[in-house]
Amino acid sequence: MKKNCRKVIAALLMLTMLIVFASCGKPESKNTASIGTNTKTGVTDNGSKEPVSTENETKPAEQTAEDEDPYPAFDFGGRTIKVGIWWDYYYTSAHTKITDDPGMSNAETAQMKLDNVRKIEKKYNCRIEYVNLGWNGIIESINTSIAAGSPECDIYLTDLQFGIPAVANGLAQRLEDIVPEYSDLFGKQVVLKPLETKELGGTYLFAEQGIPMSGIYLGYNWTMMEELGLEDPQELYKKGQWTWEKFREYAIAGTRDTNNDGTIDVYGFGGVFPDLVNGLMMNNNGSIAAGKQEGLSSKETVEVFELINQMYNIDKSARPWNAEDWNDNLLAWSDGKVMMWTAQAWALKQEADAALQEGSELPFEYRIVPYPFGPSSDKKVYSPVSGNWYMIPVGVKDAGKVFQIFEEFMNWHKGDTSLRDDPSWFESCFQRLEDVEMAYECGKNLKLDLWMNLPGFDFGETIWWPIVVNKDKTVSQAVEAAKPVLQDALDAFWKK
Structure with missing residues (x-):
């Protein structure tokens, strides 16, 4: 499938x-x-x-x-x-x-x-x-x-x-x-x-x-972060300190058992993998299918998969992937189940409007920030074309x-x-002018990567499921198995 x-x-x-x-x-x-x-x-x-x-x-x-x-x-x-x-x-x-x-x-x-x-x-x-x-x-x-x-x-x-x-x-x-x-x-x-x-x-x-x-960006529950005494990620970004290390640190801090029943009910991060992979990869100078040669095995891209593996399988600070309900992964933030998430303007507005229709605003303030800079980053913010x-x-x-x-x-x-x-509709998706400006900034520098449009290659089956869902392959095993599949798909694509 x-x-x-x-x-x-x-x-x-x-x-x-x-x-x-x-x-x-x-x-x-x-x-x-x-x-x-x-x-x-x-x-x-x-x-x-x-x-x-x-x-x-x-x-x-x-x-x-x-x-x-x-x-x-x-x-x-x-x-x-x-x-x-x-x-x-x-x-x-x-x-x-x-x-x-x-x-x-x-x-x-x-x-x-x-x-x-x-x-x-x-x-x-x-x-x-x-x-x-x-x-x-x-x-x-x-x-x-x-x-x-x-x-x-x-x-x-x-x-x-x-x-x-x-x-x-x-x-x-x-x-x-x-x-x-x-x-x-x-x-x-x-x-x-x-x-x-x-x-x-x-x-x-x-x-x-x-x-x-x-542009693509991370959303975050500022109310939750403020209660935890965490510095605003936007301020960290402005100071050049919004890095993978800080992202991971925040995700761990946001993962909690809030009602002391022995079960984690709020995770530091959650969202959908296409935006997560693009955001981390492009801000780490990596690629998967940006040209005629596969990029899965590049140092920059492997670093992305290692971070994802760390958060989902070792730190356990990322909300477990729901393989049966895409929207549960996409919208868990609106129920306060995650502190940071893969944000999309339309989804922010949809959930905020839905809360109003039910008679009240969302019970927290949300903000956005670019995906963090990785160890191989050139310190510019990118989004996919x-x-x-x-x-x-x-x-x-x-x-x-x-x-x-x-x-x-x-x-x-x-x-x-x-x-x-x-811009009126787009601006209405955010709660502050600072976030509108941040969203615009995230959309200015673009990179072309075809991995989501490539016939014959399914990232979910070859990388995400083995590492995050089934947990039956290490990063290196998943990458080695997927490399020839991706290269065959690229060869066929460029020969069209």
């Missing part, structure tokens, strides 16, 4: 229900790239309807006036620029009024988008068409039409699980070779941002810019002009990002 995939999908269905207000009728996701991220519907946490990946906070651009247009006009000969996605998109050249979008909720921004379409049509003598190919259809189109030399679309939206293989197999154009020097992508990055990863040998994927809401990313396929003629038109199309707000980005 694919333990991690089944449980992750179950958790994400809860997330999809919570943020359905932002989906505006788009099709529901079949799968996902990471915990707490709905990558296939194109729904984003910033309330925009475009398929953005929200990792970098932006400020309004200095240039806002119509007459300060950075994009030179040219005649594109009536060409239609086709963008392949997997839902119905608004607004394009096919639309004549803002009410064409049945889910339109903001008439002002809707009109701005539609007006921008008309402006681009006139300026470049072209049309913008979004083609709803469906999820399977877009994968087939990328793998067949591009390889045949006649790409069906000029631009494709991709999920990382098929966007990365497309790049690896030479199906995408290198953006450094085609993007105009005056573009925003390699400039201020107010409109678009590149996916920068050394494993790809250049920049091939890009996305709409947005505020950084996709998520979301959807565009690519321009090989074979598209005048790709630089296509990109310029698309970038201007996405700049319907003229650099006023307050029109695009709505």
